[in-house]
Amino acid sequence: MLRYIHYTDPNSEEMVRELARIPRCPGTCFFMDINKSTDMKYLGGLKDWGRKLNNTFNNLLYANHFQHHIVKGIGDEMMLYIPDEVLKAKTTNNTCYALLEDIHAGLFLIKNHPDPDLFLNCKVAIHHCSEVYNITFFEGADDYYGSDIDLTARLMTKSIENRIVMSETFYQMVLKDLRALHLAEDSGCLSEVSAPYRELFKGVPVPTEYRYIDV
Amino acid sequence: MELNEQKTSQCVILGITGRLDTTNYNVLEKKLLELIDDHNEKILVECSKMDYVSSSGLRILLMALKKITMVKGKFVLCGLQENIREIFEISGFTNIFEIYGTQEEALKVF
Numbered sequence: 111m112l113r114y115i116h117y118t119d120p121n122s123e124e125m126v127r128e129l130a131r132i133p134r135c136p137g138t139c140f141f142m143d144i145n146k147s148t149d150m151k152y153l154g155g156l157k158d159w160g161r162k163l164n165n166t167f168n169n170l171l172y173a174n175h176f177q178h179h180i181v182k183g184i185g186d187e188m189m190l191y192i193p194d195e196v197l198k199a200k201t202t203n204n205t206c207y208a209l210l211e212d213i214h215a216g217l218f219l220i221k222n223h224p225d226p227d228l229f230l231n232c233k234v235a236i237h238h239c240s241e242v243y244n245i246t247f248f249e250g251a252d253d254y255y256g257s258d259i260d261l262t263a264r265l266m267t268k269s270i271e272n273r274i275v276m277s278e279t280f281y282q283m284v285l286k287d288l289r290a291l292h293l294a295e296d297s298g299c300l301s302e303v304s305a306p307y308r309e310l311f312k313g314v315p316v317p318t319e320y321r322y323i324d325v
Numbered sequence: 326m327e328l329n330e331q332k333t334s335q336c337v338i339l340g341i342t343g344r345l346d347t348t349n350y351n352v353l354e355k356k357l358l359e360l361i362d363d364h365n366e367k368i369l370v371e372c373s374k375m376d377y378v379s380s381s382g383l384r385i386l387l388m389a390l391k392k393i394t395m396v397k398g399k400f401v402l403c404g405l406q407e408n409i410r411e412i413f414e415i416s417g418f419t420n421i422f423e424i425y426g427t428q429e430e431a432l433k434v435f
Contacts, residue, residue, distance in 0.1 A: 168415045211347040215380035228417045
């Protein structure tokens, strides 16, 4: 449940007490970035890049039922956060495996669409988060903060056009789903998953393991 | 999801019933690849009973279209429900697939 944090006294003890009571909100964080969109803004007008951004965001969001889960949109990047309880309550795309398959398919459709002038290629980072809180410091905004949100953004630095980078934590959630569905570990897009890599990201005290899938 | 296959003198009609999503797209993929490998190069996909399609499902339809186009066959869709048509529009599919309102209309193009 969203908590609005707003205290005018910087030393408020009540604020500290309220923050201490706020529960974690585990879930999956998706970070998507549209490639070469800055270049395009210098080369073409709004009617060109605006159209392609509209098409690309629609294509990624609509088919995947994510349109109500955008938590941050900055420029041509957007971050989605789907709490586990929300995911489980869905009638479709209700596993980490399903989310991954549909994200992969979305990127595939854009990359392989016969008309290259409709959409823009994307890169994606995914992490399953535990250290996240559903709080906002700005009235009226639904938002999520926590170290795992920051880690998802760090994972994006390892992604490139038409690549999905996922933390080992998320990958293990996907494998758990596959076992529950009695599917092989290399089902679908997972047949293309890389070996694990390990990286020490800025601000993160321990190395993070991740894998990627090129579309 | 259920698939219903019907061979006619004009084409193979493949009916999809239910939801086409990540849990079953591979069933459709296998069926379409089987048909194409068996030289069934004229396929009509009847979608009037398909009530949901995910990106994974769209991917399979696009792959089938590309394969059949390469062998100069015909891959046609018909009977899309309104919500499915909207997904097709957003995905830019309405301009690349031949889509007809009814099976009767679609059969005339084979």
